[in-house]
Amino acid sequence: MKTKISTIKTNYSEEQLIVLLKDRNETGFHHLYDNYSGALYGVILRIVQSREYTEEIIQDVFVKIWNSISQYDATKGRFYTWMINIARNTAIDYLKSKSFQNELKNQSLPDFVYDSAELSTTNDSSDFIGFSKVLENLETDKQELINLAYYQGYTQHEISEKLKIPLGTVKTKMRNALMKLKDLLKDYQ
Numbered sequence: 671m672k673t674k675i676s677t678i679k680t681n682y683s684e685e686q687l688i689v690l691l692k693d694r695n696e697t698g699f700h701h702l703y704d705n706y707s708g709a710l711y712g713v714i715l716r717i718v719q720s721r722e723y724t725e726e727i728i729q730d731v732f733v734k735i736w737n738s739i740s741q742y743d744a745t746k747g748r749f750y751t752w753m754i755n756i757a758r759n760t761a762i763d764y765l766k767s768k769s770f771q772n773e774l775k776n777q778s779l780p781d782f783v784y785d786s787a788e789l790s791t792t793n794d795s796s797d798f799i800g801f802s803k804v805l806e807n808l809e810t811d812k813q814e815l816i817n818l819a820y821y822q823g824y825t826q827h828e829i830s831e832k833l834k835i836p837l838g839t840v841k842t843k844m845r846n847a848l849m850k851l852k853d854l855l856k857d858y859q
Contacts, residue, residue, distance in 0.1 A: 691735075
């Protein structure tokens with residue numbers, strides 16, 4: 671006779687959560703979604719600038735996290751950072767997809783303007799982790815690079831063209847911006 675083990679615990683450490691996910695434990699997945707969906711939703715929304723698309727992408731992000739949890743390596747970075755990168759890359763891939771590009775061509779101008787106006791009121795509320803406050807501590811040029819690369823999905827080459835500065839300079843400034851950001855984020859751990 672099997673007995674059902676009740677998992678009442680609701681607060682897992684990052685390490686415990688990773689073990690649960692690697693064991694394919696549904697409780698771990700529910701904890702993951704309950705505790706990280708808001709932050710990941712905010713990252714995706716800043717990139718795609720549409721609630722409708724964000725809701726589609728967030729589902730894909732959690733499936734990717736669930737399916738690729740075995741690839742997570744704690745020696746390469748924090749679990750949260752790994753998930754943010756999955757969310758960011760999924761959102762950028764979505765924006766570059768042919769189906770999205772075709773949908774944009776078929777979208778009427780009033781719909782697009784309405785979505786942009788609606789988004790401007792949601793950006794601040796979706797940033798509940800306070801990341802925009804941390805970014806404000808960076809110099810303006812570093813903020814611009816982070817915004818272009820991580821929120822708008824530009825590659826370093828595209829940033830070089832857009833800002834009309836050499837690619838090597840973009841790479842150096844981006845590295846410096848990320849190092850400064852890493853130092854600023856130490857205070858929030």
